[in-house]
Amino acid sequence: MGIVTAISLWFIPVLIAVILLYGTYKQVPTYESFVEGGKEGIKIAVSIIPFLVGMLVAISVFRASGALEYFMSFLKPVLEAIGVPPEIAPLAIIRPISGTAALGMTSDLMAQHGPDSYIGRLAATLQGSTDTTFYVLTVYFGAVGIKKMGDALKVGLLADLVGIIAAIVVVTIVFGY
Amino acid sequence: MVNIIWVCLTLIGIAFAMVNGTMPEVNEAIFNGAKEAVTLCIGLISILVFWLGMMRIAEDAGLLKKLSNLFRPIVTRLFPEIPHNHPAMGYILSNMMANMFGLGNAATPLGIKAMEEMKKINGGKNEASRSMITFLAINTSSITLIPTTVIAIRMNYNSASPTDIVGPTLIATICSSIGAILIDRFYYYRRSRKG
Numbered sequence: 001m002g003i004v005t006a007i008s009l010w011f012i013p014v015l016i017a018v019i020l021l022y023g024t025y026k027q028v029p030t031y032e033s034f035v036e037g038g039k040e041g042i043k044i045a046v047s048i049i050p051f052l053v054g055m056l057v058a059i060s061v062f063r064a065s066g067a068l069e070y071f072m073s074f075l076k077p078v079l080e081a082i083g084v085p086p087e088i089a090p091l092a093i094i095r096p097i098s099g100t101a102a103l104g105m106t107s108d109l110m111a112q113h114g115p116d117s118y119i120g121r122l123a124a125t126l127q128g129s130t131d132t133t134f135y136v137l138t139v140y141f142g143a144v145g146i147k148k149m150g151d152a153l154k155v156g157l158l159a160d161l162v163g164i165i166a167a168i169v170v171v172t173i174v175f176g177y
Numbered sequence: 178m179v180n181i182i183w184v185c186l187t188l189i190g191i192a193f194a195m196v197n198g199t200m201p202e203v204n205e206a207i208f209n210g211a212k213e214a215v216t217l218c219i220g221l222i223s224i225l226v227f228w229l230g231m232m233r234i235a236e237d238a239g240l241l242k243k244l245s246n247l248f249r250p251i252v253t254r255l256f257p258e259i260p261h262n263h264p265a266m267g268y269i270l271s272n273m274m275a276n277m278f279g280l281g282n283a284a285t286p287l288g289i290k291a292m293e294e295m296k297k298i299n300g301g302k303n304e305a306s307r308s309m310i311t312f313l314a315i316n317t318s319s320i321t322l323i324p325t326t327v328i329a330i331r332m333n334y335n336s337a338s339p340t341d342i343v344g345p346t347l348i349a350t351i352c353s354s355i356g357a358i359l360i361d362r363f364y365y366y367r368r369s370r371k372g
Binding site: 003004005006007008009011012015016019020022023025026028029030033034035036037038039040041042044045046048049052053054055056057058059060061062063064065066067070094096097098101103104106107110111114115116120121124125126127128129130131132133136137139140141143144145146147148149150151152154155156158159160162163166167170171174175 | 182183186187189190191192193194197199202203205206207209210211213214215217218219221222225226227228229230231232233234235236237238239240285288289292293296303304305309310312313314316317318319321322323324326327330331333334335336337338339340341342343344345346347348349350352353354356357360361364365368
């Protein structure tokens, strides 16, 4: 599994080097472009604050009250039988529905279990490898006025399921349980 | 949908606190949850600014365009209904590249443009065509090269190696994209057999 770790380590610096070299070669005003693009990053980070505050408060209340533990005790045997850590279940359910809600859950899982724990890494991989199916469908079909979605929702959700299974398998192989 | 989940989480939590006597913990959770969210977003700023800045250079240098030309032969095969030089193909490719580089904001308008063109190909009907379903399947499982926000969150929680999930994420996302394409094909053949 050394290769996967090496890719993780090398990928970002190499990509940055390629972008900078190519930008210079094409005579792009690199630094100015960088600053322009970076401004957008601030806008995005600030605009997600209300989404995260709402979701993290709800999750914190749910967990602190003991409700989370209570529901988990029911889910645990079922999920463990098919190899899914029960802590991940709420994230897997909410990931296709709301990206920001999932982001809140991912960070909550990392705060609870630590970013380098099995659960923390699995949550990170899950968050990174699937997308918000409902959002994508609503935005794209809504924008061009498509009323009959056909098989799109089914296909999207099944693909999410494949992504979740893949994330569990890959993280278990690469990092061990 | 999100509205219901959100309200349920909070209300069930409060109801549980009433029965379980965990009111002090819930009170604390309300303020700590909000505080944590804001801290998290501030932590996100650093990496978002850096990455979107880098991506702007790639875009201005035409790197995204170049990559989409590289992928064109594969992608045209996925959309047999779309003529090779149709503008829809250009939009689909640029949307996929933007998604790959984590430029969600740039990807969405391109995706909508692609959908408009595909609707034209489909005679302006208000039902989803085969290409649209394929396009959305690929989009919902989009391949991400660098999961920027996830790395930022890991940094926030003092991970020893915040980027060590890049490789696994890449593998998982490729699996889900291949899965999406296969599932899409499966449903297409099932539809066409039914006539």
